[in-house]
Amino acid sequence: xxxxxxxxxxxxxxxxxxxxxxxxxxxxxxxxxxxxxxxxxxxxxxxxxxxxxxxxxxxxxxxxxxxxxxxxxxxxxxxxxxxxxxxxxxxxxxxxxxxxxxxxxxxxxxxxxxxxxxxxxxxxxxxxxxxxxxxxxxxxxxxxxxxxxxxxxxxxxxxxxxxxxxxxxxxxxxxx
Numbered sequence: 410x411x412x413x414x415x416x417x418x419x420x421x422x423x424x425x426x427x428x429x430x431x432x433x434x435x436x437x438x439x440x441x442x443x444x445x446x447x448x449x450x451x452x453x454x455x456x457x458x459x460x461x462x463x464x465x466x467x468x469x470x471x472x473x474x475x476x477x478x479x480x481x482x483x484x485x486x487x488x489x490x491x492x493x494x495x496x497x498x499x500x501x502x503x504x505x506x507x508x509x510x511x512x513x514x515x516x517x518x519x520x521x522x523x524x525x526x527x528x529x530x531x532x533x534x535x536x537x538x539x540x541x542x543x544x545x546x547x548x549x550x551x552x553x554x555x556x557x558x559x560x561x562x563x564x565x566x567x568x569x570x571x572x573x574x575x576x577x578x579x580x581x582x583x584x585x
Contacts, residue, residue: 414524417524419482420521421479422476422490424466425466425489427458429477430457430461434452434454435509436488436489445505472493473491473495475489476489476491476521476525477489480517487508487512487517489507490504490505493505500534502529502535504522504525504529504539504540505540506521506552508521526538526557526582530585536583537581538581539580539581541567543575544575544576559581561580562579563579564577
């Protein structure tokens with residue numbers, strides 16, 4: 410029997426659609442999330458719509474891939490998982506996940522990371538995923554540790570945010 414990717418009993422990961430525009434606008438412009446994002450400027454609906462309409466959703470072409478986290482039972486988008494900083498020669502990629510505040514602590518991020526990990530290995534042929542997590546973000550540290558990511562280093566003064574430096578923990582998941 411062949412493996413089914415990007416879908417569990419409760420969660421589905423899928424490419425962004427125009428109907429996701431308001432959700433993406435909400436998370437991209439939530440300044441509370443900017444500390445863990447590479448981008449620290451607001452996005453317009455126009456730019457996000459262009460992204461949805463013009464992105465190929467092919468990691469090898471775009472060097473990034475955003476997948477929406479959908480609660481299959483409620484048919485509702487609850488978050489997004491991103492593969493980015495893709496290095497095709499080394500077959501590695503950074504991963505990030507965000508779940509809307511209203512849907513947190515329900516296991517969506519854990520299921521999404523598990524699904525994207527299996528997809529990255531089984532379909533995309535990646536060798537490893539990695540993530541940087543603030544050392545003091547207990548929830549995110551527990552999340553990555555519970556999803557077969559190993560803590561491999563603490564990096565001092567790695568991120569400058571709110572006029573001070575913050576330490577991050579590097580997590581790595583070697584894929585089969």
